[in-house]
């Protein structure tokens with residue numbers, strides 16, 4: 001077995017609010033190998049976004065450790081940033097900025113020289129079907145077009161690990177299928193490891209090599225879609241999911 | 256160091272393009288000092304403001320500092336919105352130097368302010384301002400330093416408040432007393448003793464007095480040197496404070 005690209009141990013995050021502490025993530029373990037697509041499922045408030053934000057260096061963990069793209073998250077966050085792509089659950093675009101400029105600037109922020117950044121932007125625009133939209137301000141994009149741009153921005157640096165937080169929420173079936181193709185292509189062509197969160201069980205079933213089900217901030221089940229179904233004697237992933245989480249709640253885990 | 260300069264350049268370019276795209280913001284930012292110049296300046300032109308020169312030589316420096324103050328305090332709104340839509344997070348997940356997002360924006364603000372100041376001075380000349388070119392150019396250095404300080408503090412504040420109204424309330428309540436106390440529109444040479452004394456705790460007082468002296472062609476007297484010392488100290492403080500506040504915002508959710 002090769003060493004994992006993503007290796008997470010006991011990752012925790014507690015938010016201290018005036019109303020008391022919120023244990024959003026508590027002792028989460030994960031790992032993924034090169035080229036693996038890892039699906040993270042879990043009810044609303046399970047801690048998926050919090051986990052992804054920690055692994056993307058945006059939120060300091062209150063406990064645990066992680067290796068992301070071969071770099072230690074706590075000791076070398078800059079090294080992690082250079083090697084990952086992060087597509088947030090929502091947002092990240094400047095509404096007045098034209099699509100092409102947004103792509104070029106992202107390359108520049110990753111340290112590409114001007115010409116290299118332009119070439120990379122053109123490549124991604126062709127790849128993600130954005131070539132006709134380059135002069136349009138991002139505010140004038142449809143939901144699916146915007147998602148494609150956000151993902152293009154996350155791919156500018158050819159990341160070793162790509163984090164996609166609910167990438168297909170709000171997309172029509174056609175755009176969703178396009179995005180699945182894209183994820184498969186990125187993995188096939190660049191060996192990118194993809195961690196994606198989703199609420200669509202068909203998506204998890206179709207796309208992920210392995211699933212992690214998170215509830216109340218911790219992993220409650222893990223395995224291939226087939227494993228999970230077999231283990232719970234379920235015909236569909238939906239049945240397995242409901243059996244594992246036992247409910248569909250969004251109550252935060254408080255102690 | 257190279258990385259810092261290159262990254263600051265990237266953000267500077269991005270911010271400058273943003274500014275050039277929003278033509279309305281540019282015009283409206285300029286409108287207020289121009290109105291003061293056109294509608295209030297003539298009222299003062301025949302008064303003796305007791306600064307040792309013409310009223311225009313006292314009034315235009317005041318407007319420049321006011322422009323820096325009003326412009327600088329509110330630049331934070333821009334970064335607040337970008338933070339709320341996730342642009343800052345997107346930047347933070349790149350290997351961009353951590354100081355670059357603020358420094359690049361601040362440089363844009365300084366350039367914008369100097370251009371606006373030059374326009375204001377030119378218009379002032381049309382109304383009757385006469386001042387030595389060297390003094391005018393040195394005056395731009397002072398307002399540039401002031402603008403840098405205020406921008407950095409404004410960004411630092413904006414990254415640490417929750418909402419835009421909260422930011423606006425803090426900025427508004429800070430800026431008004433400072434503006435009045437600094438003697439921007441009318442110099443403190445007209446003030447009663449207690450007000451003059453009170454205004455000496457406001458750093459901008461020293462900046463505006465220094466620029467007024469520069470406009471009289473006095474380049475190295477005590478007022479100019481005191482103004483330089485205070486303004487430069489303020490710029491250093493703004494730089495350190497703004498960066499510290501920005502770093503802090505990255506550690507809190």
Ligand SMILES: Nc1ncnc2c1ncn2[C@@H]1O[C@H](COP(=O)(O)OP(=O)(O)OP(=O)(O)O)[C@@H](O)[C@H]1O
Nearest residue numbers: 015022024043044045046047048049050051252508
């Ligand atoms: N900044 C914050 N301050 C306080 N609590 C927070 C903060 N961010 C998240 N939480 C809490 O942490 C828990 C996990 O939130 P998180 O956004 O990670 O869930 P999620 O699994 O992504 O949910 P969803 O499927 O709805 O996107 C929730 O209870 C949430 O209210």
Ligand SMILES: [Mg+2]
Nearest residue numbers: 048049050089
């Ligand atoms: Mg989420």
